[in-house]
Amino acid sequence: MAAEALKCRECKTEYPLEAHYVCERCFGPLEVSYAHKPVTDVAEARRRIQAGPQSVWRYADFLPLAGGPPQVGLPAGCTPLIKADLLAERLGIKEVWVKNDTANPTHSFKDRVVSVATARARELGFEVLACASTGNLANAVAAQAAALGMESYVFIPANLEEQKILATGVYGTNVVAIHGNYDDVNRLCTEVSGEREGWAFVNVNMRPYYAEGSKTIAYEIAEQLGWETPDRIVSPIASGSLFTKIAKGFEEWLELGLITGSLPKMNGAQATGCSPVAQAYEAGHDVCRPVKPDTIAKSLAIGNPADGPYAVELARRSDGGVTAVTDDEIRAGIRLLAETTGIFTETAGGVTTAVLQKLAEQGEIGSDERVVIVITGDGLKTLDAVRDTFETHTIDPTFDAFEDAFAIGAAK
Amino acid sequence: MAAEALKCRECKTEYPLEAHYVCERCFGPLEVSYAHKPVTDVAEARRRIQAGPQSVWRYADFLPLAGGPPQVGLPAGCTPLIKADLLAERLGIKEVWVKNDTANPTHSFKDRVVSVATARARELGFEVLACASTGNLANAVAAQAAALGMESYVFIPANLEEQKILATGVYGTNVVAIHGNYDDVNRLCTEVSGEREGWAFVNVNMRPYYAEGSKTIAYEIAEQLGWETPDRIVSPIASGSLFTKIAKGFEEWLELGLITGSLPKMNGAQATGCSPVAQAYEAGHDVCRPVKPDTIAKSLAIGNPADGPYAVELARRSDGGVTAVTDDEIRAGIRLLAETTGIFTETAGGVTTAVLQKLAEQGEIGSDERVVIVITGDGLKTLDAVRDTFETHTIDPTFDAFEDAFAIGAAK
Incomplete structure (x- = not known):
C-alpha cells in the first residue's frame, strides 16, 4: 500500500501502521503518511478510480489499507453532489453545491470514517x-x-x-x-x-485510520466536479478532524496532479454555544481555549477539540475562516436548506448552511466562486430542532373548509 | 417517447397521456402503455443505460416522459443492492440480496414515484x-x-x-x-x-405516472445483478401498486430482450392487522374484502387496496404468494435485518423481512434460489417499533463498573 507510516503531526516521529494514536515522545497526534508513486498517466489513473465500486473503496489506493478494497461491510460514500441553484439565488451568490452525506447507510458522514477504521482494524486482527x-x-x-x-x-452518555x-x-x-x-x-x-486486546475503538486507538476516511469527501467532490477543486468549502467543525482531512484530500490529489485547481478556501462552521475554534480564529490565537458546550448542535459539541489548532491554521492559510452561528440561526439554516434543496439536515448541517448565509451576507463570497457546503448528517436525527418553525393548518374534511383555510378559491 | 397512451386495465380503452386516472367507460384504473422499438443491439442498449445519470433518469426511455431526463429536482433511485450473506446464513437459505431504498433522498421508495409523477406533471404544465x-x-x-x-x-390525517x-x-x-x-x-x-386546475396530486390525478416510478426498482435490480432477473422477489403490499409495477418492470425488459431469465416468483408481504390481499390469496378469491387496519406497519395500512386483485393475480401466475405477519413478527423482522445487514428499516421493511423468514422456515425457498427483498423505507421514521427490543447497560464511568457489568474481565 502507499501508506508507509503513522507520523506525529508535531515532532514527525514515525510509527508502524498499527493501533497507535499518540506520539510516545511528545504526545502529539499521529497521522497516516504516504509515499505515493508519481502519477504518470493522469487519464489512466482517473479511469482506474471511475471503474471502482460506488463507495469509498474506489479510493482504496489513497487509504491506509494493505489488502485493497474490502469486499464486505456496509458500503459508505459516493453520495450525491447537488447543484443548489435555488439556494444560491436566495443568498445572492453565483454557484453553490451541496455534498449530501445524509445519503450514507446510517445517514451521516461517520459511515465513511467507520468504514476505513474498521477495514484497517480487521487487517490488524x-x-x-x-x-x-x-x-x-x-x-x-x-x-x-x-x-x-x-x-x-x-x-x-x-x-x-x-x-x-x-x-x-x-x-x-x-x-x-x-x-x-x-x-x-x-x-x-x-x-x-x-x-x-482485540478491541478496536474507532475513534481512540484506530483514530489515525478513522480520520483518513474523511478525505474521501474531498476526493468525491473533486471527481464529481470533473476532477477540479471548488473555490470554497464550508464544513462543520467539531474536533476539527473532518475539516482538516477534507483539505488533506484535496492537497494529496493536487500534489499527485490528479486534479486541477488549488486548495479551496476552507471555511469552518461552529455553533456559538460551542465555538472554541471560531473564538481562537477571531482572537488570532493558535490554540483553542476549552469551553463548556451549550447548543442544539450536539454532534458538534466538543468543548476541547483535538484538532482545533490545525483547523485554525488551515482556515488562515487557505484564506478561509471559522464562523459561529446561534441556535436560532441554526434552526433557520435547517429550514433554508430544506426549502431550497429538498435536503433535510440535522443541526450540524443547519450550522453549515447558516454560516454560508452569513458569509454571503457579509460579502465574503466572490461573484465568480464555486462553493461546496458539506452536509454531514440527517434531519431525522434531530427532529426537535424544527418543532414550531412552521404552521400546520388543521381543518374538517370538506372542500369548503379547505377553501376557507387557504383563501385561494377566487385566486386560482 | 415510447409511451403512447393511458390504457384502462379492464376494458383497454385508451386515453391521451394527460392527467387522467380512471376509465370513463368502466371506471377501471388507467396504466401507461408503451410501443417500444425492438432492441436490435442489446449491448449498445445496456451501455446507453449505464452511461446515464446515477438516478432513475437513466431509465427515462422506459418512463412516460416526452422531454427526456429532467435536469432538475432531487435525484431518486440507483440505491444499493447488497448481498446479505449473514441474513441468508441465519435463515438457512443460499442467496439473499437487499434492495436498500432507504438510501433515497427522503429515505423511502416514494422518492421514485414522486420523481416520475412530478416530471410528467411539469411537462403537462x-x-x-x-x-x-x-x-x-x-x-x-x-x-x-x-x-x-x-x-x-x-x-x-x-x-x-x-x-x-x-x-x-x-x-x-x-x-x-x-x-x-x-x-x-x-x-x-x-x-x-x-x-x-394546475394542481397535480401525485397519487390521484397523476397516479398512472406515479405508479410507473416503481418499475425502476426492477430495472435497477436486474442491472445490478448483471442484466439478469433474480429467482424471487419479496416486496411489501399496501395498495398493490409497487408489487405489480416491479413485475411490470421485469416483464418489459424481458420482452425487449434487455435482460435474461424469467419473471421472478413474486411474494407479497402484509401485516396481519391489514392483510386484505393475503386473505384473498389464501382464500382463493380474485377480489379483496376491505378491512379496517390495525397494525404498527402504518405505511402499509391500506384497508381497501386499489391494485389488490392485480396483486393476487400476479402472486398466483408467478408461483409466488402473499403472506401476512404479526406486529411482533414485524418488530423481530426489523431487528433481524438490522443485526445481519446493518440496515435499519421501518415497519414495512420489518414486514418484508419477517415474510422472508417465514418463507424460509416453511421451506418455500429452493436451495439454489437467488432472492431479493425490497426494503422500502427507513427505521428512523418508525423508531417506536424498536423500543424495548434490546437492553441498555447503564454504569458508572469506571473501568471496574464496566468489567462488572459485562463480566468479561477474565474471558478476554
Whole structure:
C-alpha cells in the first residue's frame, strides 16, 4: 500500500501502521503518511478510480489499507453532489453545491470514517468494534459491526436522547450508557482500549485510520466536479478532524496532479454555544481555549477539540475562516436548506448552511466562486430542532373548509 | 417517447397521456402503455443505460416522459443492492440480496414515484404539487417541490405522529391536517383535484405516472445483478401498486430482450392487522374484502387496496404468494435485518423481512434460489417499533463498573 507510516503531526516521529494514536515522545497526534508513486498517466489513473465500486473503496489506493478494497461491510460514500441553484439565488451568490452525506447507510458522514477504521482494524486482527459517541458515530459503528458479523460496544452518555439509543441498539450492539458527560465516556473508552486486546475503538486507538476516511469527501467532490477543486468549502467543525482531512484530500490529489485547481478556501462552521475554534480564529490565537458546550448542535459539541489548532491554521492559510452561528440561526439554516434543496439536515448541517448565509451576507463570497457546503448528517436525527418553525393548518374534511383555510378559491 | 397512451386495465380503452386516472367507460384504473422499438443491439442498449445519470433518469426511455431526463429536482433511485450473506446464513437459505431504498433522498421508495409523477406533471404544465399521505409520500412530495421551487400542499390525517409532520413541514410545504382518517383525506384530495386546475396530486390525478416510478426498482435490480432477473422477489403490499409495477418492470425488459431469465416468483408481504390481499390469496378469491387496519406497519395500512386483485393475480401466475405477519413478527423482522445487514428499516421493511423468514422456515425457498427483498423505507421514521427490543447497560464511568457489568474481565 502507499501508506508507509503513522507520523506525529508535531515532532514527525514515525510509527508502524498499527493501533497507535499518540506520539510516545511528545504526545502529539499521529497521522497516516504516504509515499505515493508519481502519477504518470493522469487519464489512466482517473479511469482506474471511475471503474471502482460506488463507495469509498474506489479510493482504496489513497487509504491506509494493505489488502485493497474490502469486499464486505456496509458500503459508505459516493453520495450525491447537488447543484443548489435555488439556494444560491436566495443568498445572492453565483454557484453553490451541496455534498449530501445524509445519503450514507446510517445517514451521516461517520459511515465513511467507520468504514476505513474498521477495514484497517480487521487487517490488524481486531475482533471487537467500539466507540465513544453521542449519536451518529454510535449508529455507524453498530451498523458496520452488524454488517460484518462483528461484536461491538457503543459507549454513550446515559442522558442521550432516546431516539439515538433506539437507532443504535437495533443493530444488536452492546449499548453501554455511562452516568456522566461525553468527556467521562471518552475517558473510560481510552482506559478500556488500553486494557482490552482485540478491541478496536474507532475513534481512540484506530483514530489515525478513522480520520483518513474523511478525505474521501474531498476526493468525491473533486471527481464529481470533473476532477477540479471548488473555490470554497464550508464544513462543520467539531474536533476539527473532518475539516482538516477534507483539505488533506484535496492537497494529496493536487500534489499527485490528479486534479486541477488549488486548495479551496476552507471555511469552518461552529455553533456559538460551542465555538472554541471560531473564538481562537477571531482572537488570532493558535490554540483553542476549552469551553463548556451549550447548543442544539450536539454532534458538534466538543468543548476541547483535538484538532482545533490545525483547523485554525488551515482556515488562515487557505484564506478561509471559522464562523459561529446561534441556535436560532441554526434552526433557520435547517429550514433554508430544506426549502431550497429538498435536503433535510440535522443541526450540524443547519450550522453549515447558516454560516454560508452569513458569509454571503457579509460579502465574503466572490461573484465568480464555486462553493461546496458539506452536509454531514440527517434531519431525522434531530427532529426537535424544527418543532414550531412552521404552521400546520388543521381543518374538517370538506372542500369548503379547505377553501376557507387557504383563501385561494377566487385566486386560482 | 415510447409511451403512447393511458390504457384502462379492464376494458383497454385508451386515453391521451394527460392527467387522467380512471376509465370513463368502466371506471377501471388507467396504466401507461408503451410501443417500444425492438432492441436490435442489446449491448449498445445496456451501455446507453449505464452511461446515464446515477438516478432513475437513466431509465427515462422506459418512463412516460416526452422531454427526456429532467435536469432538475432531487435525484431518486440507483440505491444499493447488497448481498446479505449473514441474513441468508441465519435463515438457512443460499442467496439473499437487499434492495436498500432507504438510501433515497427522503429515505423511502416514494422518492421514485414522486420523481416520475412530478416530471410528467411539469411537462403537462402543472404548477402545484399535492398528495394524500400518511408519512413517506408527504416527505417525498414536500422535498421534491422544494428542490424544484414549486408550491405544494400535503394532506394528512390530523392525528399523524408528530415526527412525520416535522419531517414534512420543514420543507416549507403547506401542511393540511384533516380531522378524519386516511380515507377522509383521500376523498377530500380527489375532490380538490377536480376543482383546482394546475394542481397535480401525485397519487390521484397523476397516479398512472406515479405508479410507473416503481418499475425502476426492477430495472435497477436486474442491472445490478448483471442484466439478469433474480429467482424471487419479496416486496411489501399496501395498495398493490409497487408489487405489480416491479413485475411490470421485469416483464418489459424481458420482452425487449434487455435482460435474461424469467419473471421472478413474486411474494407479497402484509401485516396481519391489514392483510386484505393475503386473505384473498389464501382464500382463493380474485377480489379483496376491505378491512379496517390495525397494525404498527402504518405505511402499509391500506384497508381497501386499489391494485389488490392485480396483486393476487400476479402472486398466483408467478408461483409466488402473499403472506401476512404479526406486529411482533414485524418488530423481530426489523431487528433481524438490522443485526445481519446493518440496515435499519421501518415497519414495512420489518414486514418484508419477517415474510422472508417465514418463507424460509416453511421451506418455500429452493436451495439454489437467488432472492431479493425490497426494503422500502427507513427505521428512523418508525423508531417506536424498536423500543424495548434490546437492553441498555447503564454504569458508572469506571473501568471496574464496566468489567462488572459485562463480566468479561477474565474471558478476554
